[in-house]
Amino acid sequence: MNAKKTPTLVMRAVEPASRNRLSQTDNRLIACRKPYPDAARLTVFARLDGTPGDFPDVASDDLDVDQLIARTIDTEVVIELIVELDAWSDALLPLFAALRDRANHPVIAHVGHDHPIGSDVNRKMVSLGFTRQAPDAPVYLFDIKTYKHTPDWLNARNWANPELWGKYRW
Numbered sequence: 294m295n296a297k298k299t300p301t302l303v304m305r306a307v308e309p310a311s312r313n314r315l316s317q318t319d320n321r322l323i324a325c326r327k328p329y330p331d332a333a334r335l336t337v338f339a340r341l342d343g344t345p346g347d348f349p350d351v352a353s354d355d356l357d358v359d360q361l362i363a364r365t366i367d368t369e370v371v372i373e374l375i376v377e378l379d380a381w382s383d384a385l386l387p388l389f390a391a392l393r394d395r396a397n398h399p400v401i402a403h404v405g406h407d408h409p410i411g412s413d414v415n416r417k418m419v420s421l422g423f424t425r426q427a428p429d430a431p432v433y434l435f436d437i438k439t440y441k442h443t444p445d446w447l448n449a450r451n452w453a454n455p456e457l458w459g460k461y462r463w
Contacts, residue, residue: 389421399436 392400402423404414410428418425422440423433 386417386421389418389423393421393423393435399434402433402435404431404433 389400389402400423402418404418409415409431410425415425415431418433421435423435426432426434
Protein backbone atom coordinates (compact mmCIF):
# COMPACT_ATOMS: atom_id res chain seq x y z
CA MET A 294 0.00 0.00 0.00
CA ASN A 295 1.33 3.40 -0.95
CA ALA A 296 1.22 5.72 2.08
CA LYS A 297 1.54 8.80 -0.14
CA LYS A 298 -1.64 8.07 -2.12
CA THR A 299 -4.45 10.51 -1.38
CA PRO A 300 -7.58 8.81 -0.05
CA THR A 301 -10.82 9.01 -2.00
CA LEU A 302 -13.54 10.70 0.02
CA VAL A 303 -17.26 10.02 -0.17
CA MET A 304 -19.58 12.42 1.64
CA ARG A 305 -23.17 11.61 2.55
CA ALA A 306 -25.89 12.42 5.04
CA VAL A 307 -26.37 9.75 7.69
CA GLU A 308 -29.16 8.88 10.09
CA PRO A 309 -28.28 8.38 13.78
CA ALA A 310 -29.11 4.65 13.59
CA SER A 311 -26.78 4.16 10.61
CA ARG A 312 -24.06 6.17 12.32
CA ASN A 313 -24.33 4.02 15.44
CA ARG A 314 -24.22 0.83 13.35
CA LEU A 315 -21.16 2.04 11.43
CA SER A 316 -19.38 3.21 14.58
CA GLN A 317 -19.95 -0.21 16.17
CA THR A 318 -18.64 -2.12 13.15
CA ASP A 319 -15.62 0.15 12.59
CA ASN A 320 -14.16 1.85 15.66
CA ARG A 321 -11.85 4.09 13.64
CA LEU A 322 -14.20 7.08 13.78
CA ILE A 323 -13.17 10.70 13.50
CA ALA A 324 -15.93 13.14 14.39
CA CYS A 325 -16.68 16.73 15.27
CA ARG A 326 -19.22 17.28 18.02
CA LYS A 327 -22.65 18.51 17.07
CA PRO A 328 -22.89 22.23 17.88
CA TYR A 329 -26.57 21.81 18.80
CA PRO A 330 -29.09 18.91 18.68
CA ASP A 331 -30.87 19.86 15.43
CA ALA A 332 -27.68 20.30 13.40
CA ALA A 333 -27.29 18.45 10.11
CA ARG A 334 -25.10 15.37 10.07
CA LEU A 335 -22.59 14.57 7.36
CA THR A 336 -20.30 11.55 7.09
CA VAL A 337 -17.02 11.32 5.22
CA PHE A 338 -15.56 7.92 4.35
CA ALA A 339 -11.90 7.70 3.29
CA ARG A 340 -10.48 4.80 1.28
CA LEU A 341 -6.94 4.55 -0.05
CA ASP A 342 -7.81 2.03 -2.73
CA GLY A 343 -10.50 4.23 -4.31
CA THR A 344 -13.12 1.45 -4.41
CA PRO A 345 -16.68 2.37 -3.51
CA GLY A 346 -16.80 -0.22 -0.72
CA ASP A 347 -19.77 -2.22 0.48
CA PHE A 348 -21.84 0.58 1.99
CA PRO A 349 -25.17 0.47 0.13
CA ASP A 350 -26.38 3.91 1.21
CA VAL A 351 -23.26 5.89 0.27
CA ALA A 352 -23.90 8.77 -2.12
CA SER A 353 -22.10 8.91 -5.45
CA ASP A 354 -20.54 12.38 -5.14
CA ASP A 355 -16.83 11.73 -4.52
CA LEU A 356 -14.42 14.39 -3.25
CA ASP A 357 -10.66 14.22 -2.91
CA VAL A 358 -8.76 15.51 0.12
CA ASP A 359 -7.90 18.84 -1.53
CA GLN A 360 -11.55 19.48 -2.34
CA LEU A 361 -12.58 18.65 1.20
CA ILE A 362 -9.89 20.90 2.66
CA ALA A 363 -10.92 23.72 0.32
CA ARG A 364 -14.52 23.52 1.50
CA THR A 365 -15.55 25.68 4.40
CA ILE A 366 -16.81 23.37 7.09
CA ASP A 367 -20.06 24.87 8.27
CA THR A 368 -20.67 25.12 12.00
CA GLU A 369 -24.01 23.35 11.48
CA VAL A 370 -22.34 20.26 10.03
CA VAL A 371 -20.81 17.37 11.91
CA ILE A 372 -17.86 15.76 10.12
CA GLU A 373 -17.31 12.08 10.72
CA LEU A 374 -14.58 10.12 9.01
CA ILE A 375 -14.44 6.35 9.16
CA VAL A 376 -11.01 5.28 7.99
CA GLU A 377 -11.02 1.88 6.33
CA LEU A 378 -7.34 1.05 6.62
CA ASP A 379 -5.50 -1.93 8.04
CA ALA A 380 -2.65 0.30 9.20
CA TRP A 381 -2.20 3.98 9.91
CA SER A 382 -1.32 6.06 6.87
CA ASP A 383 0.46 9.41 6.61
CA ALA A 384 -2.00 10.32 3.87
CA LEU A 385 -4.60 10.96 6.59
CA LEU A 386 -2.50 13.51 8.51
CA PRO A 387 -3.45 16.41 6.19
CA LEU A 388 -7.11 15.47 6.61
CA PHE A 389 -6.80 15.48 10.42
CA ALA A 390 -5.03 18.83 10.22
CA ALA A 391 -7.69 20.27 7.91
CA LEU A 392 -10.51 19.18 10.19
CA ARG A 393 -8.64 20.58 13.16
CA ASP A 394 -7.97 23.91 11.44
CA ARG A 395 -11.31 24.45 9.70
CA ALA A 396 -13.88 23.02 12.10
CA ASN A 397 -15.36 25.66 14.37
CA HIS A 398 -16.12 23.12 17.07
CA PRO A 399 -14.23 20.31 18.83
CA VAL A 400 -12.88 17.40 16.80
CA ILE A 401 -13.01 13.92 18.31
CA ALA A 402 -10.94 11.08 16.85
CA HIS A 403 -11.22 7.38 17.66
CA VAL A 404 -8.27 5.67 15.96
CA GLY A 405 -8.89 2.02 16.86
CA HIS A 406 -7.97 -0.14 19.83
CA ASP A 407 -4.63 -1.35 18.47
CA HIS A 408 -2.85 1.98 19.11
CA PRO A 409 -1.68 2.17 22.77
CA ILE A 410 0.04 5.13 24.39
CA GLY A 411 3.54 5.44 22.96
CA SER A 412 2.57 4.06 19.55
CA ASP A 413 3.35 5.88 16.32
CA VAL A 414 -0.30 6.86 15.87
CA ASN A 415 -0.40 8.28 19.39
CA ARG A 416 2.68 10.41 18.70
CA LYS A 417 1.20 11.68 15.42
CA MET A 418 -2.11 12.62 17.03
CA VAL A 419 -0.37 14.45 19.86
CA SER A 420 1.87 16.25 17.36
CA LEU A 421 -1.28 17.56 15.65
CA GLY A 422 -2.47 19.04 18.95
CA PHE A 423 -4.97 16.32 19.88
CA THR A 424 -5.10 15.18 23.50
CA ARG A 425 -5.84 11.59 24.49
CA GLN A 426 -8.98 11.50 26.62
CA ALA A 427 -8.35 8.25 28.51
CA PRO A 428 -5.32 5.95 28.83
CA ASP A 429 -7.34 2.83 28.03
CA ALA A 430 -9.33 4.27 25.08
CA PRO A 431 -7.69 5.70 21.94
CA VAL A 432 -10.04 8.69 21.76
CA TYR A 433 -8.40 12.03 21.00
CA LEU A 434 -9.88 15.52 21.28
CA PHE A 435 -8.89 18.82 19.74
CA ASP A 436 -10.73 21.88 21.03
CA ILE A 437 -9.33 25.27 20.10
CA LYS A 438 -10.79 26.74 23.30
CA THR A 439 -8.64 24.49 25.48
CA TYR A 440 -5.69 23.92 23.14
CA LYS A 441 -3.37 26.53 24.63
CA HIS A 442 -3.88 28.15 27.99
CA THR A 443 -2.82 31.79 28.23
CA PRO A 444 0.25 32.06 30.47
CA ASP A 445 0.31 34.52 33.37
CA TRP A 446 3.10 36.59 31.85
CA LEU A 447 1.20 37.21 28.60
CA ASN A 448 -0.57 40.44 29.53
CA ALA A 449 -0.21 44.15 28.91
CA ARG A 450 1.40 44.81 32.30
CA ASN A 451 4.38 42.55 31.61
CA TRP A 452 4.82 43.61 28.01
CA ALA A 453 4.49 47.37 28.36
CA ASN A 454 6.20 47.72 31.77
CA PRO A 455 4.50 51.05 32.55
CA GLU A 456 6.17 51.19 35.97
CA LEU A 457 9.58 51.45 34.23
CA TRP A 458 8.64 54.26 31.83
CA GLY A 459 10.97 57.20 32.32
CA LYS A 460 13.40 55.22 34.53
CA TYR A 461 15.49 53.49 31.88
CA ARG A 462 16.50 54.24 28.33
CA TRP A 463 16.20 51.26 26.01
